[in-house]
Amino acid sequence: MQNSHIGIIGAGVVGLSTALCLLRAGYQVTLIDKADPGMGASFGNAGLFADYARLPFARFAMMRKMPGMLLDNTSPLSMQASYIPSLMPYGWRFFKACFPTNYERGKGALTALQHNTQQADRLLLQETGSQDLVKSQGCLGLFATETGFSDARAGDLHERQQQGVNLQFLSADEVKELEPDLAEFHAGGVFYPDTRFTVSPVSLSRQYASHFSKNGGILLQDEVQAIKPNGTSVVLTLSDQEISFDKLVVCAGVESKMLLKALRVNIPLVSERGYHLTLNAGDKKLNRPVGWLDKAVFMTPMSDGMRLAGTAEFAAADAPLNPECTTTMLEHARVMLGQDPEIKSTWVGSRPSTPDSLPVIGPLEDYPQISLAFGHGHLGLTLGAITGQLISESIQGITTSVDLAPFAPARFN
Ligand SMILES: Cc1cc2nc3c(=O)[nH]c(=O)nc-3n(C[C@H](O)[C@H](O)[C@H](O)COP(=O)(O)OP(=O)(O)OC[C@H]3O[C@@H](n4cnc5c(N)ncnc54)[C@H](O)[C@@H]3O)c2cc1C
Numbered sequence: 001m002q003n004s005h006i007g008i009i010g011a012g013v014v015g016l017s018t019a020l021c022l023l024r025a026g027y028q029v030t031l032i033d034k035a036d037p038g039m040g041a042s043f044g045n046a047g048l049f050a051d052y053a054r055l056p057f058a059r060f061a062m063m064r065k066m067p068g069m070l071l072d073n074t075s076p077l078s079m080q081a082s083y084i085p086s087l088m089p090y091g092w093r094f095f096k097a098c099f100p101t102n103y104e105r106g107k108g109a110l111t112a113l114q115h116n117t118q119q120a121d122r123l124l125l126q127e128t129g130s131q132d133l134v135k136s137q138g139c140l141g142l143f144a145t146e147t148g149f150s151d152a153r154a155g156d157l158h159e160r161q162q163q164g165v166n167l168q169f170l171s172a173d174e175v176k177e178l179e180p181d182l183a184e185f186h187a188g189g190v191f192y193p194d195t196r197f198t199v200s201p202v203s204l205s206r207q208y209a210s211h212f213s214k215n216g217g218i219l220l221q222d223e224v225q226a227i228k229p230n231g232t233s234v235v236l237t238l239s240d241q242e243i244s245f246d247k248l249v250v251c252a253g254v255e256s257k258m259l260l261k262a263l264r265v266n267i268p269l270v271s272e273r274g275y276h277l278t279l280n281a282g283d284k285k286l287n288r289p290v291g292w293l294d295k296a297v298f299m300t301p302m303s304d305g306m307r308l309a310g311t312a313e314f315a316a317a318d319a320p321l322n323p324e325c326t327t328t329m330l331e332h333a334r335v336m337l338g339q340d341p342e343i344k345s346t347w348v349g350s351r352p353s354t355p356d357s358l359p360v361i362g363p364l365e366d367y368p369q370i371s372l373a374f375g376h377g378h379l380g381l382t383l384g385a386i387t388g389q390l391i392s393e394s395i396q397g398i399t400t401s402v403d404l405a406p407f408a409p410a411r412f413n
Pocket of ligand 1: 352
């Protein structure tokens, strides 16, 4: 039993994974969230353990496409005018991340995380008895036109092959054999046999939280109002008490930026909102997540219905849901299924996104008793387990399984 008491802010998939890894290492762990576990961004994702995702978004080819996408109100990318000032530091860093050497460095860093994350999440799933919430049927990424498909084969998909990602190109007929209920809206695409998905992201979080509590972890429902370093320890101000910890891990998703402001830690983290629709697709069934890559949406068969998830809307986390986004997504669902699905529910939430597409993982230089674990953007479910493992290794003072330098908070200084 380690004798340090560690506090963690945020019980999303990243905080929960971190809490479980620290508990496994023998620490006393208190996990604090103002809401129930898994109700932030971790609630609404597309459910993919996206093993293939090893390419940062920031590159000049993407930058060139952005103005056209922003002007097209049916494209998956949009920006709320009042949020533009908050995007300035992010935009500058995004531009810098586009330079080929930075892009290649980012690719290497994501690949290193991906090489380790499957083993880390399989262990968490087994330890928490959550294996039945995860299916191993691969996933499909489809293109509406032959041109789009062949451009991707020469571009991203070629890069992924070079990275050693297990993928197969499928014709439209081969896709039909895998997913007979899908409409014929596409010209084929890519199959990733090793991708797994969860049928319920929130059940996974709840299962992790329940295992944590049953095994001696303390789960507190309260809002952290301030973080105050105190010598080598750290004090958290909650709504009506203060708690002192030997060490702290900040896993508060998109809200981490605000929490760290008083410590003069300035991470260019932004709210990249995504939406999902839960659909009643009638007699249409899917066996695995299916992405319509031109529209940047994924349709995943979940336990409560068919979930269509996507969009990248740079907007304040608390801004109202934009009905234009859900209308466009419903139209995509109609095309993918070839029939009008019924909407059971809609959801919007904020991905905590960094300009270089790399999460922030590791201790603060000025306050080594405080570690950060957030900024996973599109990949928090995929990279949650390895993040927890790396934070645990770093707090134990042992060599980390992946070099933490590319993820250091100080890279933004
Ligand atoms: C539409 C969509 C689709 C996605 N699809 C995928 C996918 O298929 N695969 C994948 O890997 N990723 C996907 N993602 C990304 C993934 O969901 C996120 O990266 C991940 O959920 C981030 O987890 P987190 O724990 O960092 O943040 P969150 O889940 O947001 O958790 C942060 C927690 O901190 C708490 N908190 C914040 N401030 C305080 C405070 N002051 N006091 C107490 N508690 C606080 C919040 O209440 C919250 O519970 C998707 C995201 C979206 C939006």
